[in-house]
Amino acid sequence: MTKTPPTWVINQLITDGDLTPDRYTRHPQARRCPACGANTTAAIRSMSNEVVHCDPYPTTNEGEFLAAMAGRRTFFVSNYYGIETRFDFDILYLPADKCGQIHAEHQCGKPPLPKHPDFTPTQKKYLNTNNQPAPF
Numbered sequence: 124m125t126k127t128p129p130t131w132v133i134n135q136l137i138t139d140g141d142l143t144p145d146r147y148t149r150h151p152q153a154r155r156c157p158a159c160g161a162n163t164t165a166a167i168r169s170m171s172n173e174v175v176h177c178d179p180y181p182t183t184n185e186g187e188f189l190a191a192m193a194g195r196r197t198f199f200v201s202n203y204y205g206i207e208t209r210f211d212f213d214i215l216y217l218p219a220d221k222c223g224q225i226h227a228e229h230q231c232g233k234p235p236l237p238k239h240p241d242f243t244p245t246q247k248k249y250l251n252t253n254n255q256p257a258p259f
């Protein structure tokens with residue numbers, strides 16, 4: 124059973140930018156797109172207060188290229204670092220095929236990008252299968 128943190132803790136986290144009133148944190152979580160309801164991986168982006176919704180599957184070099192051509196940003200997603208923006212030098216020196224943790228920004232109604240072949244079932248913890256909010 125999950126215990127709810129005291130209100131003052133929640134208010135302090137919101138003040139510090141580590142939690143939003145919608146309960147997004149800096150830790151990537153399985154969520155639903157607020158506009159279309161698609162499965163996403165969402166968190167507060169590193170070094171900002173922006174909430175980002177990514178596709179729930181990591182993509183390949185080809186997928187990152189297709190995302191860039193469609194004007195979609197790509198992000199490095201990890202439990203430790205959270206969601207970080209990919210820049211030109213990141214794409215050049217850490218290709219998506221080699222990394223396996225590159226997710227494209229979610230855009231409603233866009234066709235799915237190629238999934239990284241190393242995406243394993245253990246990573247499915249990012250997929251929201253029961254549409255439940257964060258457990259607090």
Ligand SMILES: [Zn+2]
Pocket residue numbers: 156157158159160161229230231232
């Ligand atoms: Zn959407």
